[in-house]
Structures are given as structure tokens and as C-alpha cells.
Amino acid sequence: MSATRLTLPSPAKLNLMLHILGRRPDGYHELQTIFQFLDYGDEITFAVRDDGVIRLHTEFAGVPHDSNLIVKAAKQLQEQSGCSLGIDIWIEKILPMGGGIGGGSSNAATTLLGLNHLWQLGWDMDRLAALGLTLGADVPVFVRGHAAFAEGVGEKLTPVEPEEPWYLVLVPQVSVSTAEIFSDPLLTRNSPPIKVRPVPKGNSRNDCLPVVAKRYPDVRNALNLLGNFTEAKLTGTGSCVFGGFPSKAEADKVSALLTETLTGFVAKGSNVSMLHRKLQSLL
Ligand SMILES: C[C@@](CO)(OP(=O)(O)O)[C@H](O)COP(=O)(O)OP(=O)(O)OC[C@H]1O[C@@H](n2ccc(N)nc2=O)[C@H](O)[C@@H]1O
Numbered sequence: 001m002s003a004t005r006l007t008l009p010s011p012a013k014l015n016l017m018l019h020i021l022g023r024r025p026d027g028y029h030e031l032q033t034i035f036q037f038l039d040y041g042d043e044i045t046f047a048v049r050d051d052g053v054i055r056l057h058t059e060f061a062g063v064p065h066d067s068n069l070i071v072k073a074a075k076q077l078q079e080q081s082g083c084s085l086g087i088d089i090w091i092e093k094i095l096p097m098g099g100g101i102g103g104g105s106s107n108a109a110t111t112l113l114g115l116n117h118l119w120q121l122g123w124d125m126d127r128l129a130a131l132g133l134t135l136g137a138d139v140p141v142f143v144r145g146h147a148a149f150a151e152g153v154g155e156k157l158t159p160v161e162p163e164e165p166w167y168l169v170l171v172p173q174v175s176v177s178t179a180e181i182f183s184d185p186l187l188t189r190n191s192p193p194i195k196v197r198p199v200p201k202g203n204s205r206n207d208c209l210p211v212v213a214k215r216y217p218d219v220r221n222a223l224n225l226l227g228n229f230t231e232a233k234l235t236g237t238g239s240c241v242f243g244g245f246p247s248k249a250e251a252d253k254v255s256a257l258l259t260e261t262l263t264g265f266v267a268k269g270s271n272v273s274m275l276h277r278k279l280q281s282l283l
């Protein structure tokens with residue numbers, strides 16, 4: 001008999017660089033960015049129901065049940081596949097929301113892959129990634145599960161193999177609105193496209209950083225603090241700030257200096273998502 005219950009990881013991502021090339025007619029911005037996963041994230045448990053009902057049992061502060069990306073992903077997949085089964089879902093949420101580490105997008109991707117498995121739909125990655133894109137620009141990379149150079153709004157993905165250092169990720173206690181940053185008149189929107197692969201060294205800047213650092217003093221402080229120890233970078237539109245270290249011990253040493261007002265976590269960078277490693281082990 002096939003499994004009816006499954007627990008899967010839902011990892012975070014970092015944007016190792018992010019360049020904004022221009023604005024499309026629909027208002028969205030054309031980007032070039034490198035996504036890498038962290039071996040750190042939420043854990044989602046799924047249990048099949050035979051009555052077709054989709055129910056997320058864990059409450060999220062400020063996110064109504066039907067607006068949760070987990071529920072949206074499950075409903076879309078059920079509708080588009082014509083599946084008559086339903087699902088009970090619980091999540092152990094440790095990823096900060098609105099921090100630029102992609103928790104919501106990752107949760108959506110884990111849901112798509114988990115339900116494809118439990119409902120035995122047999123959808124391939126292209127189809128799941130295309131559905132994922134309708135939920136958010138960052139969902140496809142989590143569906144495919146490999147570190148990638150991304151173009152367009154993040155949906156054109158080329159697998160890459162950056163180094164996999166240990167990272168210290170600082171979590172300033174502010175949520176940055178992606179829409180607000182992309183509508184700031186001071187945002188750099190004309191970075192020249194990188195045409196060479198792999199992306200040459202020296203291109204690791206994030207074009208959102210100056211605008212985010214100007215608007216959010218807490219992010220500025222985090223960048224200054226981490227900058228005393230390593231190159232401090234912003235992921236996505238923030239608020240999280242990260243830096244790489246050659247070993248866990250060195251990342252832990254800096255992490256130990258953090259206070260209650262500025263927390264963080266240490267995690268290993270990974271080019272294959274822990275979600276995919278777990279799914280592979282089930283086959
Ligand atoms: C820029 C990234 C990099 O990873 O930031 P983070 O969300 O991770 O911080 C993502 O691609 C974010 O993608 P996604 O998560 O889908 O963006 P949303 O929150 O839906 O976007 C909110 C708003 O930001 C603007 N927006 C977003 C993405 C983009 N490429 N161009 C834009 O102009 C649009 O006005 C959009 O309505």
C-alpha cells in the first residue's frame with residue numbers, strides 16, 4: 001500500500017547576488033540572481049483525506065487560512081489535476097516571514113511536491129514549476145531543488161554550483177515589503193545583463209541593498225555588525241542579512257555575539273535542496 005502520511009523539509013534560500021536589469025511593461029522587474037538553498041527550514045506534515053477537503057491546521061499570525069501559500073498550492077494542484085483526495089497539513093514554522101529567505105515560496109513548493117507524491121499524480125517537474133510560478137516568482141527554484149542562476153522574474157533557471165560555505169544569517173525584526181522596494185524611485189534598474197557563464201567573480205552585489213539599507217535602520221545595523229567579520233550581504237529584498245564562513249565553528253563564534261534585539265542562525269549552504277534529498281531517499 002502506498003504512504004498516506006509524509007513529513008518533508010521546506011528549506012530557506014539566499015540570493016547570492018541580485019541585479020535589476022529593467023522594468024517590464026506589466027511593472028515587474030527583470031532580474032538576474034543566484035539562488036542557493038540553506039540546510040535550514042520549516043517542516044511540513046501531510047496526511048491524505050479521502051473527502052477532498054484541504055485543511056491547514058497550523059495558524060499563522062496575519063495570514064488567513066485561504067491566503068496561505070500552502071493552501072493555495074494544494075487547491076491549485078487539486079483543481080488542475082482533478083484529484084478527488086484531500087489533505088490535512090501541519091507545519092513547524094521556524095523561517096521568519098518577509099525576510100527574503102523565501103519561506104512562503106518554499107512552503108508552496110514543498111506542498112506541490114509532497115501532494116504530487118501522496119496523491120500519486122505523476123506530474124513532472126516542468127508542470128509543477130509552471131504551476132508554482134503562478135503562486136510566486138521564487139517557487140520554481142524550490143520545485144526544481146538545485147542552486148540556480150535565474151533570469152526573467154526568476155523563472156528562467158540555469159543550474160549552478162557555487163561554493164557551499166557555512167552562513168550566519170541575521171534576522172532584523174522588521175518585515176520589508178518587496179513591492180515598496182521595487183517602487184522606490186532610487187532603485188537601480190539598469191544593471192547591464194551578465195552574459196558570461198559562470199557568473200564572473202565581482203558580481204555579487206544586490207541592487208536592492210542601498211534602498212533597503214536607507215529605509216530600514218535595523219537592516220543597516222545588521223549589515224554593519226556582520227561587516228566587521230565577513231562580507232555582509234542582503235538576501236532578496238531583505239530583511240535578512242548573511243555572510244559566509246569557512247567553518248561552522250567560525251560562524252558560531254560570531255553568532256554567539258548576537259543579542260536579543262538582533263537574532264540569527266547558522267546554516268550550511270547547499271546546492272541540492274534538503275527537500276529533494278529527502279524525496280530521493282523515499283524512492
Ligand atoms: C526579488 C525577490 C528575490 O528572491 O525577493 P524576495 O521576495 O525573495 O525578497 C523575489 O523574486 C520576489 O518575488 P515574489 O516573492 O514573487 O514577489 P512578490 O512579493 O509577489 O512581489 C511584490 C511586488 O514586488 C514587485 N516585483 C516583484 C518581483 C519582481 N521581479 N519585480 C517586481 O517589480 C511587484 O510590484 C510585485 O507586485
Ligand SMILES: Nc1ncnc2c1ncn2[C@@H]1O[C@H](COP(=O)(O)OP(=O)(O)O)[C@@H](O)[C@H]1O
Binds near residue numbers: 098100102
Ligand atoms: N506559508 C507561508 N509562509 C510564509 N509566508 C506566507 C505563507 N503564506 C503566505 N505568506 C505571506 O507571504 C509573505 C512573504 O513571505 P515569505 O516568503 O516568508 O518572505 P519573502 O518573500 O520575503 O522571503 C508573508 O509576509 C506572508 O504574508
